[in-house]
Amino acid sequence: MPKFIRVDMKSKKVTTEECPENYAGLAGRGLTSTFVANEVKASCHPLGHYNKLIFAPGYLTGTSAANSGRLSCGAKSPLTGGIKESNTGGTFGQKMSKMDIKAIVFEEIPAEDKYYVVKITMDGVSFDEAPAETIGMGNYAAIKVLQAKYGPKVGVAIIGPAGEMRLTAANISFADPQSNIRSAGRGGLGAVMGSKKIKAVVIDDTGAGKVAIADVEAFKSASKRFTTALTTHPVTGQGLPKYGTNVLVNILNEAGGLPTKNFRTGRNDWANDIGGETMAERIEARGGKTTHGCHAGCIIRCSQHYNDKEGKYLTSGFEYETVWALGANACIDDLDAIAYADREFDEVGVDSIDVAVAVGVAMEAGIIPWGDAKASLDLIMEIRKGTPLGRILGSGAAAVGQMYGLSRVPVVKKQAIPAYDPRAVKGVGLTYATTPMGADHTAGYAVATNILKVGGFVDPLGKEGQVELSRNLQIATAAVDSTGMCLFIAFAILDIADGFNALVDMINARYGLSLTADDVVELGKNILRAERDFNKRAGLTNAHDRLPEFFEEECAPHNVTWDFTDEEVDSVLNF
Amino acid sequence: MPKFIRVDMKSKKVTTEECPENYAGLAGRGLTSTFVANEVKASCHPLGHYNKLIFAPGYLTGTSAANSGRLSCGAKSPLTGGIKESNTGGTFGQKMSKMDIKAIVFEEIPAEDKYYVVKITMDGVSFDEAPAETIGMGNYAAIKVLQAKYGPKVGVAIIGPAGEMRLTAANISFADPQSNIRSAGRGGLGAVMGSKKIKAVVIDDTGAGKVAIADVEAFKSASKRFTTALTTHPVTGQGLPKYGTNVLVNILNEAGGLPTKNFRTGRNDWANDIGGETMAERIEARGGKTTHGCHAGCIIRCSQHYNDKEGKYLTSGFEYETVWALGANACIDDLDAIAYADREFDEVGVDSIDVAVAVGVAMEAGIIPWGDAKASLDLIMEIRKGTPLGRILGSGAAAVGQMYGLSRVPVVKKQAIPAYDPRAVKGVGLTYATTPMGADHTAGYAVATNILKVGGFVDPLGKEGQVELSRNLQIATAAVDSTGMCLFIAFAILDIADGFNALVDMINARYGLSLTADDVVELGKNILRAERDFNKRAGLTNAHDRLPEFFEEECAPHNVTWDFTDEEVDSVLNF
Structure with missing residues (x-):
């Protein structure tokens, strides 16, 4: 029978039960959203002890079906104040399914002020104090530390510095098959994980069979x-x-729906400089990968390895929405600069849409000039430092809008509007x-x-x-x-x-x-x-x-x- | 017939009409709230062009009745997102009544990027560009500049640097009979006034008669x-x-309802150091005034002139809630330090409750130590500088809580909870x-x-x-x-x-x-x-x-x- 695991972060009590009747026919978003609607006090503070964070793979996750690698994460969102499901690639969900784990739920908040690594194996759930060097560390390096300790193949769900700071744009990052980063990006779920003092969850499916x-x-x-x-x-x-998804830049620009300069117009004359065709050329010229899957069994392979000028790996999962938000909406015509920003979003652990849109709002506020790539990167680096400005930016577009008294702030329910006017x-x-x-x-x-x-x-x-x-x-x-x-x-x-x-x-x-x-x-x-x-x-x-x-x-x-x-x-x- | 004046800040068109039928029997909060409910688009952005700011004196404002000096200000609140009525003493409301002005409504937003002084006389409404030196200036000095220009007896409604920055804790300040400061404090109405590019409204009742x-x-x-x-x-x-109101410190402490250390307990052992009795002694010793009215005709006279150690005027309207928020809730046992903070709240133009509670939340976040008077004053001074940290603080307790990922944040509808547990x-x-x-x-x-x-x-x-x-x-x-x-x-x-x-x-x-x-x-x-x-x-x-x-x-x-x-x-x- 599929296991339903509840982890109480206060008492460290772990309850493994058969899947409750009312969740039996559900998986993925259907399960996370039904669970949150049933079991999370709707009026609770998202960072308080009543909130619960649930991970649930979908019906087919971990099977041999093509593209069946997604994991849903759910909780009350600290950003919107409403329900949130955010799903991700990576290896974590497939391992859960192979281990016949239908869901893992993290409840309550530790009294003690230290971060944990929660470890899940076929033998059960255990708790380690997070390695000291991982606190405040970028996600790429922190995943390396954890995989050195727990095994090179373990699945990893981790929060970066933004999640530790419980910023409302903090995401949960997941290691993909190359130990690069995929994200349950939107709605601040990393802040919920941080509030529960979980630096990372590692999952080791050694001894698990195939999905039945x-x-x-x-x-x-x-x-x-x-x-x-x-x-x-x-x-x-x-x-x-x-x-990759960045094929959309030229398509949307042609259609007049590529939001430019904080949604002032739907077309610009530098779109091709940042578009998918240009990106693919550059990737090939630098010996990267133009196509790559974010989980085992992906046959669409829309991800890529984008290398820097020296041919060194820089980022992957370099999506249209991120390129749009910095490239068109913040008027930065430099694809390399955007790639460095994308890497930093993954390192610090924030939603690349919300924070990239926030950069445009920061330009609207006059904090930095429109189109200034260098100033944008410097601004984004403030998040990791935990400065007040970094916290504002890492709290997303709505927060920048509020702190700088703007009404031109492209959000709905405080979440940033993405790449289509x-x-x-x-x-x-x-x-x-x-x-x-x-x-x-x-x-x-x-x-x-x-x-x-x-x-x-x-x-x-x-x-x-x-x-x-x-x-x-x-x-x-x-x-x-x-x-x-x-x-x-x-x-x-x-x-x-x-x-x-x-x-x-x-x-x-x-x-x-x-x-x-x-x-x-x-x-x-x-x-x-x-x-x-x-x-x-x-x-x-x-x-x-x-x-x-x-x-x-x-x-x-x-x-x-x-x-x-x-x-x-x-x-x-x-x- | 009482006049109902609408001022369109975009076109600078002024419409003076008889009071519309549906507002005829209303005054003060009854008028401002009915007006906002009827005429402001409820879903609008509070800093956008659909919001309207209304000033309306009460039924008896300006008469010879004791304590009849209040003016109600209303709009959609940028802080709560709901309706707001905030009322104040000072001379403004009484002058409006004497001029038979039932309400003044400020609508729309100028296209041009400059601040205005709106001048209201018996001849009508006119617009001047705000004197350059008043921009970014503290309210005490700015009121002096305006009274030097428009006459020493004019009524003044003004926003400070916080209102110019459109911070959600920005208030509207009003000159009292001594040209000291009273505030329509709560809910960020100063940000609404700032969004409409109104630095100040001056009202000159020369030629007006008595209230009929x-x-x-x-x-x-x-x-x-x-x-x-x-x-x-x-x-x-x-x-x-x-x-004054500060008589309540010892009373609430005795009752066990004086919130201390960000609402951790209801009693502390330093309450008497900051209480009304101590304050009165100190005021007398320094040659201040222990009793003083915030408008003509006040016979309760709960305000005071609190002088510094050199006997120089420091602040007035030095209320229990402000003393509580810094003195008990932020654990600062130094009444002089609190008085300097109170003065700065008036100078920069913020709600002394929301920002003083925000100081306690900043201590909760570890930004500054509990009870540190010097660090608190330095922190409060950041608002006027417009630094990111100052903007966070000037946006109120809820904003500090969000940017620093806290759940122990004493607010309802994002407005800070005041001085009674x-x-x-x-x-x-x-x-x-x-x-x-x-x-x-x-x-x-x-x-x-x-x-x-x-x-x-x-x-x-x-x-x-x-x-x-x-x-x-x-x-x-x-x-x-x-x-x-x-x-x-x-x-x-x-x-x-x-x-x-x-x-x-x-x-x-x-x-x-x-x-x-x-x-x-x-x-x-x-x-x-x-x-x-x-x-x-x-x-x-x-x-x-x-x-x-x-x-x-x-x-x-x-x-x-x-x-x-x-x-x-x-x-x-x-x-």
Whole structure:
């Protein structure tokens, strides 16, 4: 039977039980969100002892299915004040599944003032004081210290200096197969982990078997069909493997939806200097890797190894959103400078979207000049030093906006708005406004249908069809986030019906179920219902489902505004 | 007919109209809150162009009635995100009434980046660029500059450096009859004024007559009875005139409700060093004034002139709450140091409660040591410099808590909890939790009945009777805040029935009305209804009507906890 492990950080008592009945049919985001909605006091302080941090792999995590490597992390968010699920690649989730651990829950707060490494093996859970040198250390080096101590293959979940400081943009970092860094990035979950005095969780699956499959043949057959869908679709089979997510810079710039200079315009004339094509050329010229998977079994391989001028590894998981936020929104046309910043975000352990958007807000405030790469890097380095300015920046875009008295602050529910202007890509604007997560493109990626023409086409500049698009994608995404699949599989299954069917067939084959497409939709709806119910009890209402008022300004080149009524916005999640 | 003046700071268009029908029967808080609820978009950014700042004197402001000098200021609060009414003494409100100005509303935001002085005379409203030297200047000196330019007797409303920086604890300062400083302190209204680029509003009532009174004889007679009540009651007739509000230090310490070391305990052994008796002795020894009124016609005279060791004026309006926050809660046993801090709060223009509580939170965070007077003053001076640390502190206790990752942060709706421990003075705890204003003792001062035995007695440590007490006081206070009366008159009218009747009679005599006590109660309820309706639309729900969870810890010496259920708390404003 799958194990459900509760770790009390105050008493150090560990309870390993069979999965409680009410969570039995759930995994990934479905499990973390249902758990948080059920068991976390909605009105609690996110850094107080009532909050709980849960890790749960998805239905298929750790199986041989392509791209099934995701781990969901959940808690009440210190950034938004609402529920948070943030998922990540890396090796941690797959090891949990192989060890038949359905979820690990961290509860309470130690009385003593020291950091712990929580170790999980087939023998159970134990606690070590964190090695002194890891405190305040960058994540790359700290992972090395832990893997030297606990074994080179252990999975690692770790907080950096930002998590130790409990900053609201602090993330949880996870070692990937090359011991580089993947992140459960958004919403400040690293601060929750830091509040519980957990520097790291290491997981050693020595002695674990394979993930149990109820019907091996059916699984194999479905898995093959699923793989075919991924390799056939142009986005997952060609675009992402070749250029990574950063292929989007030129596409969004062309579409007029690449937010530039703190969302003043949707197009700029230096986009190509920072785009995916330029990045791929540079990576090849410097002997890096243009394609690379963040977990075992990934066949999309949208990550990369970006080397510095000397050919030395600098960063990976160097995403479009980070490049956009510094490159377009903060007007920095220097891809190397952005790569150094991306590395530092991983080292210090912060959400690269929220803090990179915060850099743009800092420019808006006049703290540093627009487009100044050197000043931006210096500013970002303040976080690790724990200076007041670093703490403000590491608390995210909303915090910079508050401390500097600005109203032009691109956030929803205090979480930074990502890389697609909501006026020019209206479907994703509705997602930003209404997802229970705070502004989050991944919660209902209408960019796919608005811009990439995946899953049909809805005119990005018009209102027609956008409400339904955002609603359906949010429902589908909640379900996909429960499967353990990378969200990018959605490109393929939105267009290729057999890919979607194969995904459902794999889940059925693994668990001996007979779920239908309708069941998947109902799962997605139920997850969103639980999340919204938590948020309501936490004090988030429709009034928080609003974009900042500055989006009433026209956005060039299409001169579009955010023109949905409150009633239209409120109809998105009307079930 | 009373004038209702709207000032558009973008176009500089001024509209002077008769008071709109729907505001005709309202004044003071009743007018500001109804106006904000009706005309400010509840979901707007408080520093954006949709917010509006309104000044309105009360029903009796500017009459010959004792203690009728208050001016209400209202807007959407940048601190709480909800509605805000903050009222003040000084000369401004009385001049407005004499000029028959019912309200002044400031709307919109200038496109140009410069500060204005808005000048109001009997001839109308005009705009000057603010004198360059006043920008960044402390309020005492800036008021001198303005009174040198506009006349020594003009009323002045001004923001200090904190308001220019649009910090969420920035207040609006008002010159009193001696050109010292009174404040509309709470909720960041100075940031709203700063966002509208108004450095100051000067009002010159040259040519104005007296406030019109419908029935002069009835007014005189009622006024006399009212004065008798004030001079007869021990609190308004003796305690406050003799020692000021700081008389409360020893009283609350004795009661075990003086929050000490960031609300760790309710009693300490250095209270007498900072109490009202010690303060009065020191003031006398240094040739200051132990009693002084903040507006013409005050007969309670709870203010004072506190001089430094050289006998030079240092500060006035040196209140119990400020002395408590630094003296007990931040453990600073040096009254002179607290006085220097109080002066700086007035100079830089911040709420002395929120920022002084923030100093305690900064000690909690380890930024400076507990009780370190020198370090506290240095820290407070950072605000004026506009450093990142100063901006954090000047944004209030909640901001310090967020940037330093703390959960022990004494705020409700992000506004700092004042000087009475809610566990040991439970009635005021219910007020903190439920008032639409964010934690505010003045919104329903149950301390009166819990501790001072005014208006009867309700055991401060028990739950019985507290819900009704807080409810009734909140209703009465909303009405009193509409009269233009200093809230301290409530001590007298709670105990002396004829004092209350005289107050109603004065309002009737002024306007030719025949209001009853029931009408006054209904007025109070309607104000609270309007405020709660605004807050609901702004996204504040019952989930925000909660004290921080650390109040579940026991508070010595009575070892009491905050033990109201959510249902009990939610029943306070159940009408």
